[in-house]
Amino acid sequence: MTSELTRLTLSGALERLSRRELSAVELTAAHLDAMAAARELNAFITETPDCALAMAEASDARRARGEVGPLDGIPLAVKDLFCTSDVLTTAGSRILDGFRPPYESTVTARLWQAGAVCLGKTNLDEFAMGSSNMTSAFGPVRNPWTRPGENEALVPGGSSGGSAAAVAARLCLGATGTDTGGSIRQPAAFTGTVGLKPTYGRCSRWGIVAFASSLDQAGPMARTVRDCALLLEVIAGYDPKDSTSADLPVPRFSAAVGRSLAGLRIGVPREYRVDGMPDEIERLWQAGAAWLRDAGCELVEISLPHTRYALPTYYIIAPAEASSNLARYDGMRYGLRVQGDSLTDTYMATRGEGFGAEVKRRVLIGTYVLSAGYYDAYYLKAQRVRRRIADDFTQGFEHCDAILTPTAPSAAFRAGEKMDDPVAMYLNDVFTVPVNLAGLPAISVPAGLSDDGLPLGLQVIGRPWDEETVFAVAAALESAAAFDHLPYGLEA
Amino acid sequence: MGWIVEGSTGRWEIVVGLEVHAQVISRAKLFSGASTEFGAAPNHQVSPVDAGMPGMLPVLNRYCVEQAVRTGLGLEAQINTYSVFERKNYFYPDLPTGYQISQYQHPIVGKGRVLIDLPDGRTRAIGITRLHLEQDAGKSLHDQHDAATLIDLNRCGVALMEIVSEPDIRAPEEAVLYLRKLRSILRYLGTCDGNMEEGSLRCDANVSVRREGSDALGTRCEIKNVNSMRFVAKAIEYEARRQVELLEAGGRVEQETRLFDAVRGETRSMRNKEEAHDYRYFPDPDLLPLVLDEALIERLRAELPELPDAKRQRFEREYGLSVYDAGVLVAEQATADYFEAATRGRDAKQTANWVINELFGMLGKAGLPLESSPVTPAQLGSLIDLVNAGTISGRIAKDVFAIMFETGDDPGSIVEARGLRQVTDMSAIEPIVDRLIAENPGQVETVRKNPKVAGWFTGQVMKATGGKANPQLVNELVARKLGL
Structure with a gap:
């Protein structure tokens, strides 16, 4: 039961709002109805309808006064990793039981400042650790897509699976995600939506529950490249409260959408042809290359020789940082507390009950690789390899202006699949993880359907701070692919 | 060590x-x-x-x-x-x-x-x-x-x-x-x-x-x-x-x-x-x-203050202070500053003694930090000037200092108000000496045998004058009267 209003793109809705053909309240109400009708997706952990309507009314009032922000009246969903003032913030974990932050993350504060409307907080893998949304303490998210004629639940990808599902199912016009190893791009690919991970430092991490601080980056998820660009224009920018945020001007990213690609060199990394990659992924990649050639680009093969070390490197650095970042969840000040007979008992009982299996696995790995006697062999070595991976990209970008790869090695898989094999699960991120290690911007654009009729995405990787080229290339792919499929059940 | x-x-x-x-x-x-x-x-x-x-x-x-x-x-x-x-x-x-x-x-x-x-x-x-x-x-x-x-x-x-x-x-x-x-x-x-x-x-x-x-x-x-x-x-x-x-x-x-x-x-x-x-x-x-x-x-290097070691060396060199006195004075910047303010234009050793012995003693007894001293460096300086000008004796000076510490008043006004000015007028002291010689023939005898104990007479004169007599002048007078 989706109304015509929820089928609008973000940019389309902005236009209708500005022409007064539509009120923010109407637009918001339509999305709240859609959310209520789509609860079986489990895309939201917390819905905030009262707050949404109040914000929409305020937006309409502003518009009546002529004080309009760049996203005024646009209903958005927020990954439940962003702290939202006085609104339950869970990180998909039991350990934050009942936690209502007394502060608002910089990224969401910028959205509300721009006039956007908060619909609620979306489901995610616990502490953003996962590629399937199966590790959430609030239950898995269901991908709005199913294989044609089947009703078997598929994963939406992760960790920003709730945001991706909500965007794909037309429950919101856009959403925030975070991407540590592919957590925006892979779910975008699995749900036929667009998701961008900006350059590390482009968006403030202040107020985002930390997973792996040197890799985490917030970014936009929406149904078009332009919508993502509009969202990034609002959420990007220097924040003195985050020492790793960059003091750089924020370009008008949306101006890059539709820009001519004539003369642009597109790199195709040889090492991304991984063993056992399905033909359909290879074909999609070739199609993407052809579209860009048609758009005036020169395709060049490049080499990123350390690619195969990216996953093991990531699975040392990310858990190491996570093991330390998650130490604060000790039951002492907020969230869950399971009282034991001694301090140590209380710690163990609280963390034992509060964290799920995947989080525990990563905390253990992280603690191990940082411990005395192993630090040099694992963490230090991983940091060195990380530099090599970044150097690969630097050298690669001497020969090209953007890089084209598949986003994920497969389409969405069945819920529950790969749960007993963490390494198989980690392989989902083989194309996305190197980008985080190098701190680069990258986008996933829906580019076609798999043989099973499921969406597949292409990834465009850019130079540091060059989101504009990423958007420009992504827009060309988007227009060539003309991906207008809807999740089954929404077509009518 | x-x-x-x-x-x-x-x-x-x-x-x-x-x-x-x-x-x-x-x-x-x-x-x-x-x-x-x-x-x-x-x-x-x-x-x-x-x-x-x-x-x-x-x-x-x-x-x-x-x-x-x-x-x-x-x-x-x-x-x-x-x-x-x-x-x-x-x-x-x-x-x-x-x-x-x-x-x-x-x-x-x-x-x-x-x-x-x-x-x-x-x-x-x-x-x-x-x-x-x-x-x-x-x-x-x-x-x-x-x-x-x-x-x-x-x-x-x-x-x-x-x-x-x-x-x-x-x-x-x-x-x-x-x-x-x-x-x-x-x-x-x-x-x-x-x-x-x-x-x-x-x-x-x-x-x-x-x-x-x-x-x-x-x-x-x-x-x-x-x-x-x-x-x-x-x-x-x-x-x-x-x-x-x-x-x-x-x-x-x-x-x-x-x-x-x-x-x-x-x-x-x-x-x-x-x-x-x-x-x-x-x-x-x-x-x-x-x-x-x-x-x-x-x-930051250019803005560094003079540090204790350098200051101590300077105090030894510039003021001729002993290693010990200089060390004590520079241990705290406030003490060193106090000393330097008090000694400006005065004898450094004398000022150091006043600061280390009298001021520190009083502060210690009162349990006060130097920053709360009731006596300012300028006041201590004028007290030293009064001593050096012969206006008051060293002994009286200590009493005046105690009053300054108590009241925070200037030494000059304390000396005037309490009549503590040193008596240098021989005509006032001579009758006292004469009376003491007349009243104490035994002591006169002892001193003549051993002039080293002439100080007894000086002490008596000081006592009789409430400490206001100039001890140097009294000494000379006693020696002359007894023909030493």
Whole structure:
């Protein structure tokens, strides 16, 4: 039961709002109805309808006064990793039981400042650790897509699976995600939506529950490249409260959408042809290359020789940082507390009950690789390899202006699949993880359907701070692919 | 300044290094904007960053960095233009994030030195290994509730400088001299108030022993919580004797952390090597490496105040003071400033005596710091002028000083109001001398036999005049009258 209003793109809705053909309240109400009708997706952990309507009314009032922000009246969903003032913030974990932050993350504060409307907080893998949304303490998210004629639940990808599902199912016009190893791009690919991970430092991490601080980056998820660009224009920018945020001007990213690609060199990394990659992924990649050639680009093969070390490197650095970042969840000040007979008992009982299996696995790995006697062999070595991976990209970008790869090695898989094999699960991120290690911007654009009729995405990787080229290339792919499929059940 | 433990099997010397935690003088904490003021109600100076709330990030307080650089320069140390903040991971309720942000492999300050002043007038250099910046933890209050430990996070996140010495200290008293000198330098620099009672200067001692003449290093124990000048020497001495006894009985010193119990005057085991934490240090990904500009270092160097060693040398050279007097006067910047203000245009030795003996004596008795002295340097100066002009005698001057200390009045007005002006008029004194000679024939006889005891007459004259007679003139008069 989706109304015509929820089928609008973000940019389309902005236009209708500005022409007064539509009120923010109407637009918001339509999305709240859609959310209520789509609860079986489990895309939201917390819905905030009262707050949404109040914000929409305020937006309409502003518009009546002529004080309009760049996203005024646009209903958005927020990954439940962003702290939202006085609104339950869970990180998909039991350990934050009942936690209502007394502060608002910089990224969401910028959205509300721009006039956007908060619909609620979306489901995610616990502490953003996962590629399937199966590790959430609030239950898995269901991908709005199913294989044609089947009703078997598929994963939406992760960790920003709730945001991706909500965007794909037309429950919101856009959403925030975070991407540590592919957590925006892979779910975008699995749900036929667009998701961008900006350059590390482009968006403030202040107020985002930390997973792996040197890799985490917030970014936009929406149904078009332009919508993502509009969202990034609002959420990007220097924040003195985050020492790793960059003091750089924020370009008008949306101006890059539709820009001519004539003369642009597109790199195709040889090492991304991984063993056992399905033909359909290879074909999609070739199609993407052809579209860009048609758009005036020169395709060049490049080499990123350390690619195969990216996953093991990531699975040392990310858990190491996570093991330390998650130490604060000790039951002492907020969230869950399971009282034991001694301090140590209380710690163990609280963390034992509060964290799920995947989080525990990563905390253990992280603690191990940082411990005395192993630090040099694992963490230090991983940091060195990380530099090599970044150097690969630097050298690669001497020969090209953007890089084209598949986003994920497969389409969405069945819920529950790969749960007993963490390494198989980690392989989902083989194309996305190197980008985080190098701190680069990258986008996933829906580019076609798999043989099973499921969406597949292409990834465009850019130079540091060059989101504009990423958007420009992504827009060309988007227009060539003309991906207008809807999740089954929404077509009518 | 060797110090030896006489064991039953021979003589042992000690090897000691100190780790000092000095709280940085700064209005805000190291990584949050929360206030650092001492004495606020529990948990009233805590930001969400300090409380380890989800999503909170540290932002380095540049002023604390400057303070650390100043301190490094004051310790004649290498300033590292590249340093890294790392996380020291351990679980404790007064450490909300589960890690302390500290510096480990790349501290902001490297090797330096502190000169200690030995009692015999010589100086000795104690090496500084490093100084690094780190944040303090909160406080666990175990005695406030019958069934729970309460946590006060006011101190959590406050900037500390950990200053690590080389194991150059060879006597318990040297440790005290080192601490005193370090504290003095920090106070001169304005980088730490050195208040051990409030915990803004805390000290741990690494102690080992070895046979006299040996170059080998013994196994050391870290003694925590030696938080007063008095206890430093006591704790080291106790620990040295304990280790010698253990070794001589055929035992082994275990590398461990021990706690000094000031009440019992002993150290006891806190945790052994097996129980030692694995802190899993790694660079804090929330903070970029700290890169210092050479220009900043040079600016801070140019702004450094004159430090105690340089000031002492200048006091010896410029004022002709003894090593001891100069040392006492420069220990605190305020004292040195007071002295210099009081002695301007006057005899330095005389001023030093007044400051060290009279002023310090009175302040000590009243329990006042110099900053609260009721007598200003200018007032002390005019008192000295009154003595030197012969307006009052030295003895009267001490009484006048006591009144000045009591009332804060100027010496001139005290002398006038109380009629304390010295009597130099011989016509007033002569009759008294004559009367004393007439009344004390026995004493006259004694003095004639032994002129050295003529002072008895002088004393009587002073008594009779209420101390106002000029003793020099009285002496001369008595000698003349008795024909000495």
